[in-house]
Amino acid sequence: MGGTRAAAEEIEVAGHTVRLSSPDRVIFPKRGFTKADVFHYYLGVGDGIMRALGDRPTTLQRFPDGVEGEMFFQKRVPTRGVPPWVRTAEISFPSGRKAAELCPADLAHVAWAAQMGTIVFHPWPVRAADVDRPDELRVDLDPQPGTDFAHAATAAGELRAILDELGVTGWPKTSGGRGVHVYLRIQPRWSFVEVRRATIALARELGRRRPDLVTTAWWKEERGERVFVDFNQMARDRTIACAYSLRANARATVSTPVTWDELPDVDPDDFDLRTVPQRLAEQGDPHAGIDDAGWDITPLLEWAERDAAAGEGDMPYPPDHPKMPGEPKRVQPSKDRDRPR
Numbered sequence: 289m290g291g292t293r294a295a296a297e298e299i300e301v302a303g304h305t306v307r308l309s310s311p312d313r314v315i316f317p318k319r320g321f322t323k324a325d326v327f328h329y330y331l332g333v334g335d336g337i338m339r340a341l342g343d344r345p346t347t348l349q350r351f352p353d354g355v356e357g358e359m360f361f362q363k364r365v366p367t368r369g370v371p372p373w374v375r376t377a378e379i380s381f382p383s384g385r386k387a388a389e390l391c392p393a394d395l396a397h398v399a400w401a402a403q404m405g406t407i408v409f410h411p412w413p414v415r416a417a418d419v420d421r422p423d424e425l426r427v428d429l430d431p432q433p434g435t436d437f438a439h440a441a442t443a444a445g446e447l448r449a450i451l452d453e454l455g456v457t458g459w460p461k462t463s464g465g466r467g468v469h470v471y472l473r474i475q476p477r478w479s480f481v482e483v484r485r486a487t488i489a490l491a492r493e494l495g496r497r498r499p500d501l502v503t504t505a506w507w508k509e510e511r512g513e514r515v516f517v518d519f520n521q522m523a524r525d526r527t528i529a530c531a532y533s534l535r536a537n538a539r540a541t542v543s544t545p546v547t548w549d550e551l552p553d554v555d556p557d558d559f560d561l562r563t564v565p566q567r568l569a570e571q572g573d574p575h576a577g578i579d580d581a582g583w584d585i586t587p588l589l590e591w592a593e594r595d596a597a598a599g600e601g602d603m604p605y606p607p608d609h610p611k612m613p614g615e616p617k618r619v620q621p622s623k624d625r626d627r628p629r
Contacts, residue, residue, distance in 0.1 A: 294324075301331065302394035304373055308403055315354045315407070318538040321561055326534065327402045332565030333532040334395040336545070336573045340530035341398065343415045345377040345389040347527055348401050349408035355536045361410075363387050374400060377416040381525050382609045391416050407536045410527035413483075415476070422483045423476040423582060426528055427458075427490065428521040429468045432503075434513030439501060440468040441551050443515040446498050448548055450490070456583045459575050462556040464535030464543040469528060471575075475582040478589075481612070484522040486588035488603055489595060491517035506604045507620050520606050531575055532568075534561060545574040 296309040311324035330337060348362040364387045365376050377391035389412075392398055401409070413424035427447060429440040444460055447470055451458045458470045474483070488504065494517060495502045503514040521528055529535060529543045544559035544567075559567070595601070602614045 297324075299327075299399070301399045302396040304371065304394075304396035306371075306396055306399040306403060308399075313354070315351065316538070316540040316561070317354060317356055319540050319561070321540050323402075323405075325561060326407065327399060329534065329561045329565060330398050330402050331395065333542075333568055334398070336568050336575070337398055337409070337530065337532040338392065338395055339573065339575060339578065340532060341392045341409055341411050343377075343391060343393065343417070344411035345379045345391050345414065345416065345419060346401075346412070346530075347410040348390060348404070348406040349410060349529075349536065350405045351407050351536060352405035355407060355538070355540075359536065362404075362406075363389055365390050371400065375416075377419055379412060379414075379419050379525075382523075407534050408529050409533045411530050412525075412527060413522070418476050420480070421476040421478060422480060422522070423474055425472040425474050425483055425487055425490075425585065426521055427470040427472075427487065428463075428518040428528060429470070430516045430518050431466045432508075432511045432514055432516050435515055437462075437466045437468070437556055438552075440466065440515050441554075443494065443498065443502050443517075444468045444470055444551060445548075446501070447490075447494050450493055450497070454587055457577075458548075459545065459578050460548060460551050461531050461543055461545040461575070462541075462554065462559060464529060464533070464541040464556065464559075465537070466556070468551070469543070471578065473578050473580075473582050474585050478585060480522065480524040482589065483585065484519060485592045485602070486585045487522045488519045489588045489591035491519050492595060492600065493591060504603070509620065519603060523606055523609060525608075526606060532564065547574045550574075 294312040298305050298307055308327050313323045315323050315326050350362055351359050375391045375393045376388035378386050378388050380386050413422040429443050431440050460470045463469055491504045495504050503511045504517050505511045531545050533543050535541045540561040542559045542564045605612050
C-alpha cells in the first residue's frame with residue numbers, strides 16, 4: 289500500500305500567500321531533499337537571493353519531478369493560473385521576439401517559482417527599469433578538462449589584481465560546480481554588445497598575464513588544459529545561475545558568494561542546501577555591498593579599441609545568435625578551409 293501524500297500548505301511570504309503542494313515529493317534523491325526542503329531553503333536565504341534577483345528578468349530552470357526527471361527552461365510566465373501579484377518584465381531575445389519573464393519584486397516570487405518546481409534561477413544582468421543596458425558584468429571562469437576549481441580560483445585571484453589596478457571591486461562566488469564567477473556592478477549606460485566587448489577585453493588581459501592558466505579561445509579544440517573565460521555569458525539572453533541559487537546536481541550544491549580571502553581555500557561541495565542558510569545567518573552575505581556603486585567601464589572599452597587596432601577584434605557569438613556586425617566566422621578552426629595553414 290502506498291503512503292498518504294502530505295497535504296498542501298499555505299505559507300505567508302512577503303505579505304503574500306504562497307501555496308506549497310506535494311511538500312514531501314523528493315527532489316534530490318541522493319540526498320533525500322524534498323520539495324519542502326527546496327522551498328524553505330529559498331526562504332532561508334531570502335536576503336541573499338533577493339540581492340541577486342531583485343527586479344531582474346529571470347529565466348526559471350524547472351524540474352517538476354526532481355533533478356533526475358524532465359527539465360525545461362521557462363522564459364515566459366504563463367498567462368493563466370498565476371497570482372495577480374506576480375510581476376514580469378518584457379525582454380527581447382536576439383531573434384527580436386519578446387517575452388514576459390518573471391521579475392522578482394519580493395521573496396514571494398522566489399517561493400512561487402520554487403512551488404512550480406524551479407531549482408535554478410537564471411537572472412538577466414539587467415533591471416526592469418532598463419532591460420537593454422546591463423548593470424552587471426559577469427566573468428565566468430570555466431575549468432576545462434584537466435583543470436579544476438583550484439585553477440579557477442587561482443585565475444580569479446589574477447583577475448582580482450587587474451580589477452585592483454582598475455580601481456573596481458569584484459564580487460566572487462562559486463558556480464556550484466567547478467567554476468568561479470566574478471561579478472562587477474557597472475553603470476547601466478552601455479548595450480549588451482558594448483558590455484560583452486568590455487568583458488572580452490578584460491578576459492584577454494587576464495589571458496596575457498597568465499597564458500599558462502587562462503584562455504579566451506571560443507573553440508574547445510584550442511583551449512587546452514586551461515580555465516576558459518566564457519565571455520559569451522554577457523551576450524543577450526545568456527544567463528548564469530545567480531548567487532544563492534541551488535544547482536541541479538546530486539549534491540544539491542549552491543552557487544555561493546565568498547570573500548576573496550576565502551576563495552583559495554573553500555571546497556564548493558561544502559556549500560549546499562543544508563549548509564548555506566546557516567552560513568548566511570552566521571556570517572552575513574559576502575555580496576552585501578555589491579550595489580553600493582556602479583563602475584564606469586570606459587577603461588575596458590578603451591582596451592577593446594586597443595586590441596582591435598592590434599588585430600584582435602570581436603569573437604564568435606553563441607550559435608543561437610544572428611550573425612553580428614564585425615563578428616568573425618563561426619567555423620571551427622580545424623574545419624576552416626580558408627584558414628592559413
